[in-house]
Amino acid sequence: MLRKIIKIEEEKCNGCGACATACHEGAIEMIDGKARLTREHYCDGLGDCLPACPMGAITFEQREAPAYDEEAVRQAKMQKFGVKLPCGCPGTRSKAIKREAATVRSTAVPSQLSQWPCQIKLVPVNAPYFENANLLIAADCTAFAYGNFHNEFIRNHITLIGCPKLDEGDYADKLTQIIANNNIKSVKVVRMEVPCCGGIENAVKRALQASGKFIPWQVVTVSTDGSILE
Secondary structure, eight states, rough: EEEEEEEEETTTOOOOOOOHHHTTTOEEEEEEEEEEEEOOGGGSSTTTTTOTTOOOOOOEEEEEOOOOOHHHHHHHHHHHEEEEESSOOOEEOOOHHHHHHHHHHHHHHOOOOSSSOOOOSSSOOOOGTTEEEEEEEEEETTHHHTTIIIIITTTSSSEEETTTTTSSOOOOHHHHHHHHOOOOOEEEEEEESSSHHHHHHHHHHHHHHHHOOOOEEEEEEOOOOOOEEE
């Protein structure tokens, strides 16, 4: 049938995943670092994903597409978030599961992230939180590789993360603007030991040089087994 449906321009997509999160129907998936409309019959054409995209990569188009299948969406949500009762009726998670989830949440270590967004590509070059900030610039993988990352690195820092292998372009220009236009107290770079992480370290070096400022900075390297390399 001919109907209104979203269109994602892959070349504009920066892989942030905001559209996939905003799509309540689950029509969008992240594949190989790009957002893709994988279930056309899940897309209701209302466009909740449009304002979530920081790159303007999503628009509407009128074209042949399967009809919106509300029942399929409902079934998918039920499988993801709930269970069926013995009678076959849709039900919610059991009280025991809910209690277990509540216990996990209550004992979870609190996040130390103090600002949003934190992706280098998405942060503004000027923001109040940059004033007198201790800046942490970290490779994406470090927070997953090092178990105490929040308390040891993010705490009391303004955090910027990125991956030079996955992101297009160079971080140096934007980091230069952030450092030059704000009162940054210190810069800490946390990278993985893998060679591709050298890109984020080099970008910070060039940004510090181009800013014309003398700011204390250091580099911490995390190994793939989760330890800190001296």
